[in-house]
Amino acid sequence: MSIAETLASRSCITAWDNSTRGLDFSTALEFIRALRTATDILRFTSILSLYPAGESLYKHFDKICLLYEGRMAYFGPANQAKKYFMDMGYELANRQTTADFLVSVTNPKCRIQRAGVTSIPRTAAEIANHFTKSQLGHVNRADVESYYSESVGNPHRASVFMESAQAEHAKGFKKASHI
Numbered sequence: 001m002s003i004a005e006t007l008a009s010r011s012c013i014t015a016w017d018n019s020t021r022g023l024d025f026s027t028a029l030e031f032i033r034a035l036r037t038a039t040d041i042l043r044f045t046s047i048l049s050l051y052p053a054g055e056s057l058y059k060h061f062d063k064i065c066l067l068y069e070g071r072m073a074y075f076g077p078a079n080q081a082k083k084y085f086m087d088m089g090y091e092l093a094n095r096q097t098t099a100d101f102l103v104s105v106t107n108p109k110c111r112i113q114r115a116g117v118t119s120i121p122r123t124a125a126e127i128a129n130h131f132t133k134s135q136l137g138h139v140n141r142a143d144v145e146s147y148y149s150e151s152v153g154n155p156h157r158a159s160v161f162m163e164s165a166q167a168e169h170a171k172g173f174k175k176a177s178h179i
Helices: 002-009 025-042 078-088 098-105 124-133 135-150 155-177
Strands: 013-017 045-049 063-068 071-077
Touching: 002 025, 025 045, 063 078, 063 098, 063 124, 071 078, 071 124, 071 135, 078 098, 124 135
Parallel strands: 013 045
Antiparallel strands: 063 071
């Protein structure tokens, strides 16, 4: 029902907080697939927080944001997150999913340091600092700067958006008035 309401409201951005909680695996997978399809077709943004997230759910995500004590530990492509933390010096536990591995990095009692690695970021501040200095951190800052220069305070973009919203509203009003 929530997906239908979202699609009907033509939301540009949707946020889902632990929306698969209490669902069996197959229903959770169908929910994620439906959001992925809607996101791709309608070109909107879906933001989800999920736990647990098995590999079959995880593979449907473009980007992952991992916070550690309120600090940005990682924000980037989902398919690069595991390698990023392994390159940092952490190791996956036997049979551990990617999502569980990422969460374990933020828990000193659960994470595993790779053998032979002597210097590794451990605290939230150290891991956040490592991310800030990383290539992904630089890419993120460049993306934000590009967005601001192209969109924020750009009167032409604001005008185009307003015209689009007004046209969509008028179109919806015409349909409703003919019912």
